[in-house]
Amino acid sequence: MLSKDSKIYVAGHRGLVGSAIWNNLKQRGYDNLIGRTHAELDLTDQLAVRRFFDEEHPDAVVLAAAFVGGIMANSLYRADFIMQNMLMQCNVIGEAYAHGVKRLLFLGSTCIYPKNAPQPMKEDVLLTSPLEYTNEEYAIAKIAGLKMCESYNLQYGTNYIAVMPTNLYGPNDNFHLENSHVMPAMMRKIYLAKLIHDENWEAIRVDMNKRPVESVTGTSPLEYTNEEYAIAKIAGLKMCESYNLQYGTNYIAVMPTNLYGPNDNFHLENSHVMPAMMRKIYLAKLIHDENWEAIRVDMNKRPVESVTGANSNEEILQVLAKYGISNNKVVLWGTGKPLREFLWSEDMADASVHVLLNVNFSDVIGIEKYSSVFYGTKADGAVDRNNSEGRGGAIPSLGEIRNCHINVGTGKELTIRELSQLVVKAVGFEGVVEFDASKPDGTPRKLIDVSKLHSLGWTHKVEIEEGVRRLFEWYQDSLS
Numbered sequence: 434m435l436s437k438d439s440k441i442y443v444a445g446h447r448g449l450v451g452s453a454i455w456n457n458l459k460q461r462g463y464d465n466l467i468g469r470t471h472a473e474l475d476l477t478d479q480l481a482v483r484r485f486f487d488e489e490h491p492d493a494v495v496l497a498a499a500f501v502g503g504i505m506a507n508s509l510y511r512a513d514f515i516m517q518n519m520l521m522q523c524n525v526i527g528e529a530y531a532h533g534v535k536r537l538l539f540l541g542s543t544c545i546y547p548k549n550a551p552q553p554m555k556e557d558v559l560l561t562s563p564l565e566y567t568n569e570e571y572a573i574a575k576i577a578g579l580k581m582c583e584s585y586n587l588q589y590g591t592n593y594i595a596v597m598p599t600n601l602y603g604p605n606d607n608f609h610l611e612n613s614h615v616m617p618a619m620m621r622k623i624y625l626a627k628l629i630h631d632e633n634w635e636a637i638r639v640d641m642n643k644r645p646v647e648s649v650t651g652t653s654p655l656e657y658t659n660e661e662y663a664i665a666k667i668a669g670l671k672m673c674e675s676y677n678l679q680y681g682t683n684y685i686a687v688m689p690t691n692l693y694g695p696n697d698n699f700h701l702e703n704s705h706v707m708p709a710m711m712r713k714i715y716l717a718k719l720i721h722d723e724n725w726e727a728i729r730v731d732m733n734k735r736p737v738e739s740v741t742g743a744n745s746n747e748e749i750l751q752v753l754a755k756y757g758i759s760n761n762k763v764v765l766w767g768t769g770k771p772l773r774e775f776l777w778s779e780d781m782a783d784a785s786v787h788v789l790l791n792v793n794f795s796d797v798i799g800i801e802k803y804s805s806v807f808y809g810t811k812a813d814g815a816v817d818r819n820n821s822e823g824r825g826g827a828i829p830s831l832g833e834i835r836n837c838h839i840n841v842g843t844g845k846e847l848t849i850r851e852l853s854q855l856v857v858k859a860v861g862f863e864g865v866v867e868f869d870a871s872k873p874d875g876t877p878r879k880l881i882d883v884s885k886l887h888s889l890g891w892t893h894k895v896e897i898e899e900g901v902r903r904l905f906e907w908y909q910d911s912l913s
């Protein structure tokens with residue numbers, strides 16, 4: 434637990450939430466607080482954040498700095514919302530962990546919940562159906578943040594807690610007309626309308642001087658085992674989409690299915706299903722054949738838990754048994770029933786280059802001019818929530834532009850059991866493949882629809898039977 438003299442860093446200590454947290458900590462007798470204004474420390478600058486943690490070594494961190502705003506800002510500055518928030522979170526959470534911070538509080542928001550979530554919304558409705566369109570980028574960054582906390586705790590035993598406040602308001606609120614939340618924006622609008630009616634130009638000028646206006650002075654949840662990875666990837670594709678909308682760029686995101694091919698990873702613990710299965714079946718065959726020379730070559734090339742070809746036969750057999758590999762018998766995880774799709778890696782490369790060379794964002798969405806930059810708005814300004822100059826802009830009247838990424842696959846699936854039969858054939862294995870149903874299966878089915886890719890002029894070339902054969906050839910060549 435924290436003691437009264439623990440050093441607590443409050444990121445965003447001048448903001449609405451951060452300033453209130455700062456004051457509250459003070460009132461409770463926590464005096465060893467540190468804060469940096471945005472001007473003193475830009476949290477999107479990783480080196481600066483690292484330097485700050487090197488110098489200060491806080492015991493605990495409150496992450497109340499964020500790029501925030503209401504519906505208008507969220508609609509227009511989609512790229513800023515996802516990128517600024519992801520950068521700040523990654524930098525602060527990453528450096529906090531690297532500097533041994535065990536306690537961290539991450540401020541999220543209730544906009545992380547689906548648009549049509551049953552009310553009142555329980556924490557469990559997260560990621561069960563689509564988000565509200567206007568603040569999707571912000572919400573995805575926040576979901577990534579809470580998932581970072583959750584997964585750091587699971588992996589590293591930290592104590593990073595994410596809280597999701599409802600709409601907040603209070604001292605130090607942001608009253609900028611474009612970028613603020615509903616309550617202060619509404620209040621300032623009503624106040625200014627009254628001043629105009631009263632012809633109180635002095636008060637209007639005081640107000641405008643203080644806060645210039647425009648420089649006038651997923652339907653269902655993700656699979657649990659790879660949720661963190663998936664959320665990081667969703668954030669990436671959302672970054673591409675929203676940079677295009679705000680800045681008129683041409684950043685295309687492709688989503689390949691399971692890939693396999695030359696230079697695949699055959700490490701028994703960390704590899705994907707196809708190479709792992711292939712190596713297991715191959716080694717089980719070599720054990721049966723008593724081909725110790727080949728086993729040693731294999732183990733020297735890719736040691737298993739530090740056991741190499743130089744170890745004794747017993748040590749080698751012992752470590753392989755841990756991975757379900759024994760004399761003419763292989764045990765694989767799960768029931769063998771899940772359906773999976775696989776794409777030969779060189780086909781993937783071909784699809785990627787095809788998209789890079791031939792596909793524009795406008796081809797994907799069917800709208801030629803999708804950002805205000807095509808109508809003359811500049812996109813060379815700094816990110817400043819109180820100034821819209823040079824920040825480009827998405828065009829809200831175009832409606833909901835989402836899901837602009839492109840699936841890359843074959844559109845064909847087979848069960849893991851069927852895959853194992855193809856591998857057995859390629860390896861020439863005559864033993865038994867068993868499935869251990871007590872181990873998890875992962876998602877039951879994962880077939881992607883590749884009609885968008887087909888319509889953009891690309892289809893796969895290597896079918897799975899041929900690919901498995903080619904992969905085994907590559908694996909054997911890699912041992913020489």
Ligand code: NDP
Pocket residue numbers: 444445446447448449450451470471472474475476477496497498499500501521540541542543597598599600601602605606607614818
């Ligand atoms: P504010 O905009 O009031 O405060 C955010 C603070 O972060 C500001 O002090 C801002 O400084 C700072 N900041 C922004 N960008 C950077 C940067 N790149 N480097 C350093 N500092 C930066 O926001 P709130 O206090 O309202 O929000 C804080 C947190 O609470 C957010 O995570 C938000 O999601 C969450 N929250 C807020 C709700 C609300 O209704 N307000 C509701 C639910 C959650 P500057 O102004 O100088 O840029």
